[in-house]
Amino acid sequence: MNWVAVALTEDVPPGVVIPSRIEDTDLAIWCTPSGRYHAWSDRCPHRGMRLSHGFVRGDTLACIYHGWQYNEEGACDYIPAHPKLTPPDTICVPTYTCTEAGGVIWVSLNKTDSALPALGGRKPVRSLPINLSANDLAAHFGAEDYTTIAVVSDHDVLIAVQPCTDNACMAHVLASPDKDRTTVSRWLEDLRATLEGMPS
Known part of the structure; x- marks a missing residue:
């Protein structure tokens, strides 16, 4: 399986996160204020809360439970309870290849160099x-x-x-x-x- 459509861009405007799923993989699909789309595993590494319940803060996605914030690479870069702590590199969310084309958000769960499906101007x-x-x-x-x-x-x-x-x-x-x-x-x-x- 290469590219799979997971949403239309009109359903995930900038600053929004939604839940999605490809077979047995739960996803959090989110968009930065500048319009970059991301597809992540829908679990916070801290306590397992669904990240799709969280919120977008600038170019980060924050978990709604304890507010841990993850940058666009999926790495935790801020823990509100310990604001002076630099989180270890091991605290990160699994991420997947995600892009937008033709008003559709596409995700690949595996690394791929396959072309996106042709939409024929639709x-x-x-x-x-x-x-x-x-x-x-x-x-x-x-x-x-x-x-x-x-x-x-x-x-x-x-x-x-x-x-x-x-x-x-x-x-x-x-x-x-x-x-x-x-x-x-x-x-x-x-x-x-x-x-x-x-x-x-």
Whole structure:
């Protein structure tokens, strides 16, 4: 698995952190005030609190529990209870490769030099959870891979699929820029109803 879409940029504006997941890996996706995106393990090394419950302070992500702050490399650089202490280098959050392209936030859990998926000029519409595995979603459309699925429809839709669990995924949907977002969104809702009504 190389690049996986984890969110649309409009859902993670500067200064915001959200939870996300790729299979069995829980992630905290966050954006600095200057617009740099990061994907980290969603656990604070101190007491295991979810970092996605935390908050962005400048170019750092702070844990909501005790306020420990981690810089963009994932290293702890400030502990409020010990403000004069320089935290040891061993206190750090596992980080993953993360980038933005075409209004989509992409993450790779492994080092990769693979190109990002081509979006064909399509623009983001919305993200939607679907109670179906990523593989089953791909199979429904006859696609060999679930990373991105081009759907033949009136809307020229591309679905960037995020595998979450064995029976759930997120569909990050893009469509031709000349298509009405509301119409595409309704089409997506109908698609989800069809997919979730399929026999397992």
